[in-house]
Amino acid sequence: MSRQAEFVKGKIHDVLVRPLAKYLDERGWLAELFRSDEIDLEFMPAMAYISMTRPGIARGPHEHREQVDCFAFIGPSNFKVYLWDGRADSPSHGVRQVIYAGADSPALLIVPAGVVHAYRNIGGTDGIVFNAPNRLYAGEGKRAPVDEIRHEEEAGSPFVLD
Numbered sequence: 001m002s003r004q005a006e007f008v009k010g011k012i013h014d015v016l017v018r019p020l021a022k023y024l025d026e027r028g029w030l031a032e033l034f035r036s037d038e039i040d041l042e043f044m045p046a047m048a049y050i051s052m053t054r055p056g057i058a059r060g061p062h063e064h065r066e067q068v069d070c071f072a073f074i075g076p077s078n079f080k081v082y083l084w085d086g087r088a089d090s091p092s093h094g095v096r097q098v099i100y101a102g103a104d105s106p107a108l109l110i111v112p113a114g115v116v117h118a119y120r121n122i123g124g125t126d127g128i129v130f131n132a133p134n135r136l137y138a139g140e141g142k143r144a145p146v147d148e149i150r151h152e153e154e155a156g157s158p159f160v161l162d
Contacts, residue, residue, distance in 0.1 A: 007096035007158065012085040012115060016043075017099055020074065020106035031106060033072040033130060043068045043110050045132030052128055053079075053121045060118025061151040061159035064135075069111040072130040075103030077123030084159055087114040102127060116151060116159050 018038075022029040036044065053059060061082065073079050081099040085092045101107035102123065111117045121127040138146050151159045 007084050007094055010092060010095040010097060012083050012095050012097045013090050013092040014110075014112040015083060015097065015115065016108070016110040017101075018108045020072065020108055022106065031072075031074065033074075034070060034108060034132065039070070039110070043070060043112075043134055045070050046134050046136050048130065048132040049137075050128055050130050052126050053077075053119075054126055055121050055124055058118055058120040058161055061116050061157070061161070062118070063116040063149050063151070064113050064133075064147045065149070066113050067133050067135040067147045068113055069109075069117070070132040070134070071109045071111065071119075072107075072132075073101035073109065073119075074106045074128065074130065077121050077125045077127030078102035078104050079119045079127060079129070080122045080161075081109060081119045082117065082159075082161055083111065084116040085114075086116055087112075090114075118159070118161055120161060 020031040022031050078100065079102045081101055083097040085095045087093055099109065101109060135147060138144055151157050
């Protein structure tokens, strides 16, 4: 990936952000996280997991060479999501995008391979994030290298969270 000291604000090509509709009834609510008729085959999930992030804590920035992440930010907290497009062949190369998602604005977010991403819990309570990536973590039987390039401790990194 080519390094660029500054990214410009904008929308990143191939990133999908879709508001999650809540269907309410007397029992509570339901939201469809993803449907095979709404996601391109190349982004179709291969596994799923959830994570909990404490208030004020960030995960990332990191990127994947091949893996596409399919995040669902549903609450009970809110998140600030950071994206940087360092893909040399992308029409939005050099673009930085910020998305707010979570309890106040539930959203599905598909992050293509090569897009550096991070998120911070900006709410006052623990936040839950669902992820259904299109690749198995560490491959079949967890015997392959992990597809992750971490930038958290990188000196002079252009991937800065505010």
